[in-house]
Amino acid sequence: MEVSAGIHRVSVPLPFWSRDVNLYLIEDDDGYVLVDCGVNTEAAVLTLESYLQDIGCTFSDVARIVITHCHHDHYGMVGKIKERSPARVGMHSLEAERAECLYGRTGTGGWEIFKLLLRYGFPRVLAAEAQKAAEVWRNVVWYTEIDEQLLDGQEMAVGSRQYRVIWTPGHSAGHVCLHDSDRRILIAGDHLLTTRIPHVGVTPYTGGNPLGDYMESLRRVALLEVDLVLPGHGEPFSDHRERIDEMTAHYSVRTEKVVEALGNGQRSAHDVARRAFGADPSSFEGRLGFTETLAHLELLASQGRIEKDTEGPMILFRGGRA
Numbered sequence: 536m537e538v539s540a541g542i543h544r545v546s547v548p549l550p551f552w553s554r555d556v557n558l559y560l561i562e563d564d565d566g567y568v569l570v571d572c573g574v575n576t577e578a579a580v581l582t583l584e585s586y587l588q589d590i591g592c593t594f595s596d597v598a599r600i601v602i603t604h605c606h607h608d609h610y611g612m613v614g615k616i617k618e619r620s621p622a623r624v625g626m627h628s629l630e631a632e633r634a635e636c637l638y639g640r641t642g643t644g645g646w647e648i649f650k651l652l653l654r655y656g657f658p659r660v661l662a663a664e665a666q667k668a669a670e671v672w673r674n675v676v677w678y679t680e681i682d683e684q685l686l687d688g689q690e691m692a693v694g695s696r697q698y699r700v701i702w703t704p705g706h707s708a709g710h711v712c713l714h715d716s717d718r719r720i721l722i723a724g725d726h727l728l729t730t731r732i733p734h735v736g737v738t739p740y741t742g743g744n745p746l747g748d749y750m751e752s753l754r755r756v757a758l759l760e761v762d763l764v765l766p767g768h769g770e771p772f773s774d775h776r777e778r779i780d781e782m783t784a785h786y787s788v789r790t791e792k793v794v795e796a797l798g799n800g801q802r803s804a805h806d807v808a809r810r811a812f813g814a815d816p817s818s819f820e821g822r823l824g825f826t827e828t829l830a831h832l833e834l835l836a837s838q839g840r841i842e843k844d845t846e847g848p849m850i851l852f853r854g855g856r857a
């Protein structure tokens with residue numbers, strides 16, 4: 536569906552959750568720029584292929600691919616499209632490193648996740664399950680190297696329009712959005728969503744203080760003039776500042792829950808996560824809750840509100856300084 540003149544939204548199915556991911560096809564002089572790729576499954580490929588057919592095109596009309604971040608739902612089909620088109624692939628260098636680590640032939644992404652979770656005190660057996668779950672993503676990703684690094688502030692001409700690359704670390708370390716300041720459109724990837732709150736957690740995808748990065752990225756994006764947000768999931772929306780306020784409030788409330796759960800003593804992050812959010816740590820939600828807890832703890836440690844002890848084999852946190 537055309538969501539704005541010359542910008543098509545294609546909603547592509549995902550295999551793991553009962554939801555879709557949005558790809559955006561932007562008309563260019565010599566074909567289309569595709570923003571994000573969906574997963575490499577037959578259903579997703581057919582969905583994109585049939586949309587291209589409906590507008591009188593094929594994969595070979597995709598001249599350029601821009602990836603907002605390397606999560607499998609945004610990156611997975613990239614190799615498949617590249618094989619069938621002349622498209623050049625652009626992504627932030629931090630995402631390119633992580634994509635290689637997670638999906639490349641010799642990548643050790645699952646192992647990195649296991650080590651990180653263990654270091655923060657996640658039970659070994661559950662960390663091993665998380666490693667296995669991460670390795671399953673390889674089944675829906677066709678890895679390819681990028682052709683160009685996207686840089687913060689870089690201008691991209693697409694047809695008669697200019698898009699500016701906005702680096703928005705937080706959800707992922709090299710996440711980028713695209714901003715057309717003339718038409719006040721923001722292609723937002725997973726930085727801003729309406730249907731849910733973008734997950735922010737400490738993982739090998741992120742920097743050491745992803746929640747601090749995310750809050751800063753939200754403040755930056757709030758300064759942009761935007762009438763239409765085109766998100767990575769869900770419907771387009773307006774009033775990005777209201778949504779940013781909601782997300783800032785959501786995370787601030789949860790940071791205080793973590794402070795409360797930590798109390799005055801020294802605790803492992805696993806202990807804090809269970810006390811703060813209570814999700815079953817063996818579930819997918821429990822893993823997300825754990826990595827989110829790490830993000831709150833790292834933010835609090837960076838602000839000097841709590842202490843972080845990295846001496847032993849397991850990182851521990853001590854409260855009582857707030």
Ligand SMILES: [Zn+2]
Nearest residue numbers: 604606706725
């Ligand atoms: Zn994502």
Ligand SMILES: [Zn+2]
Nearest residue numbers: 606608725767
């Ligand atoms: Zn996503």
